[in-house]
Amino acid sequence: MDFEIKKIDEWRFLIPKAGAMRVPGLIFSSSELMPNIKDDQSLQQVVNVATLPGIVKHALAMPDIHWGYGFPIGGVAAFTMENGIISPGGVGYDINCGVRLLTTSLLANEIRPKIKELISALFKAIPTGVGSRGRIRLSRGEEKKVAVQGASWAVKKGLGTKEDLERTEDHGAMQGADPSVVSDRAFKRGHDQLGTLGSGNHFLEIQAVDEIYDQKIADAFYLFEGQLAVLIHSGSRGFGHQICDDFLKEMGTHVKGLGFNLPDRQLACAYIKSNMGKRYLSGMACAANYAWANRQIIMHWTRETFEKVLGINPSDLNMEPLYDVCHNIAKLETHVVDGKKLALCVHRKGATRSLPPGHPDVPERYRKVGQPVLIPGDMGTCSYVLAGSQKAMEETFGSTCHGAGRVLSRKQAIKAAKGRAISRELEDKGIIVQSRGKTTLKEEISEAYKDVSLVVEAVHMAGLAKKVARLRPLGVIKG
């Protein structure tokens, strides 16, 4: 590494501006997490992002930072609308990959004997993994509507309620989506993948709330100890992957005429104000909307499955989304920088928005306590609910971490899991797992991830979000 790292305090580390960097790098972490971060190439990626035109304040990294491609995962960077860039690599292939947490009126202990049956029924109801096609086949016309309307398309089709939309970031539809910039290939990849979970780190988990840290906020979020909940983690599937891919290729050529050098080809970008930049933003919004429709539909089928397996009616189940957040996105937002209001394009790649109490974009029901922040852990440990904070607005453009972050490569994980019956090990811990892919469970073992509790502690202590509740997994379906 040919850059310096200075410890500012227990939770913040600075990479001073040097060489081609236009701003310093700022890493939110801890002395326990830092050694792992230094082991991979993610800090070099922070330095690379800091060289891009129009970046303001800092190239930021959250405590779950790990080596991505182009931008690090767990990276946040804001660029001025006036002379800044937008980069598909700063959003990622899985545009609007995100999580949705569903709360219920059920007590986890009462449902525990039924978990196996529920997991098996969910595994049948929600297509997972590659090669599996969805239950929905979209005509091109309908697929374009999904791209514009997002989650509300699903609600119009009877797959959910209007109230669900109020508890989804951006009401489940990003403005400015224009299907005319989306390629034929993206539509083909997406036409039968709506309502599918996907593979890799995507999952659906039945969970139990096992600890409350802030009673007042937990009450506002309708979370209580012992409660049964469901967490859905999925994204825009092949539709989004193809849109990212298409624009990266176009911008790879485009950027060569812009007069600055890229330290990594994956950082291909365009000025936000340019036609190319605007086209990407419109295409990205289509993928973001597809992802919101996807999680809405998966949620609807989850509700149906619970009602059927448990033989209860919707009002007794009371399965409602607490919130739905995206963690791979670029958004046009206004932030105060050095005392001045600036129109910015905030890239969050593996980072979650964290809006404070009182912010107009927080749903009214949560406005007094702040935006719900949902942090999934790995399948063997736990997940967290936090609330957004003012400090995040001041330091990270209203952003916080998005998960545990990998620490082992897939190859290392498979090696560590060799000869072990992972699903049996989890069952011994009281977690029922069903998965499709042959290598998924091995690649996704707990040891492959950082301790999510350390990541959450770091953002809590740094003031980027406030700990509200912890949830433990009872059952998992994976691709």
Next chain:
Amino acid sequence: MNSAPLTYQIIDHTADLGIIVEGPDVRHLFMNAARAMIDLMVEGDISERIAIRDVLVKGEDFPDLMVRWLGEILYLFEGENLIVNSIEIKSISPIQLKSTLTLTSFDPKRHQVLREIKAVTYHQISVNKVNDGWEATVIFDI
């Protein structure tokens, strides 16, 4: 043409998966890279041939051509449910590759998906002439 044993190395990348692949010449390098990617995605009997397709890929240089070439193979699988079972590269230059692919249909009864590759990335992409042949490094988004 595809009967030579396929060898490739998996490289450690925390979030994703990379390969280092070799070939005695650039034509075989591109063939081997495609075969390695298919090997990572799916297993089972892919010998049945149901279609033949000519694929033309254009790029700016060998690394760009490699990303676009593997992107074509990935699209055939993801977008059209087709697995490439044999590859003939008719001509190749740094800016263009002409090939004829024979394809089989993905069938969940006969084929097991090993992992989902979301995309072929440009991150740390390299295609280089080495002492006794050619070598490429490619990182996939998983």
